[in-house]
Amino acid sequence: xxxxxxxxxxxxxxxxxxxxxxxxxxxxxxxxxxxxxxxxxxxxxxxxxxxxxxxxxxxxxxxxxxxxxxxxxxxxxxxxxxxxxxxxxxxxxxxxxxxxxxxxxxxx
Numbered sequence: 001x002x003x004x005x006x007x008x009x010x011x012x013x014x015x016x017x018x019x020x021x022x023x024x025x026x027x028x029x030x031x032x033x034x035x036x037x038x039x040x041x042x043x044x045x046x047x048x049x050x051x052x053x054x055x056x057x058x059x060x061x062x063x064x065x066x067x068x069x070x071x072x073x074x075x076x077x078x079x080x081x082x083x084x085x086x087x088x089x090x091x092x093x094x095x096x097x098x099x100x101x102x103x104x105x106x107x108x
């Protein structure tokens with residue numbers, strides 16, 4: 001192969017390699033962002049579960065929960081609380097704090 005053809009082929013191969021590398025770097029950034037986003041969402045969901053647990057505990061105390069005799073009442077109440085939470089939650093993204101049903105959670 002002549003040196004000119006060899007040089008053109010090497011240039012083409014290098015350009016192709018750089019494009020592939022750029023594509024892989026972009027894909028890695030996309031996956032890193034998706035991972036961070038999912039971690040943040042996971043944290044928010046865990047915090048919401050804790051709020052719901054506290055609300056359930058307060059509810060159980062208010063009805064005088066006494067073990068298994070009130071299990072069906074508690075399950076029904078928990079279902080209602082979850083439905084209410086899903087309808088009424090106001091999660092403000094993009095701020096340092098998250099507000100869920102008037103309870104502020106610091107995200108830092």
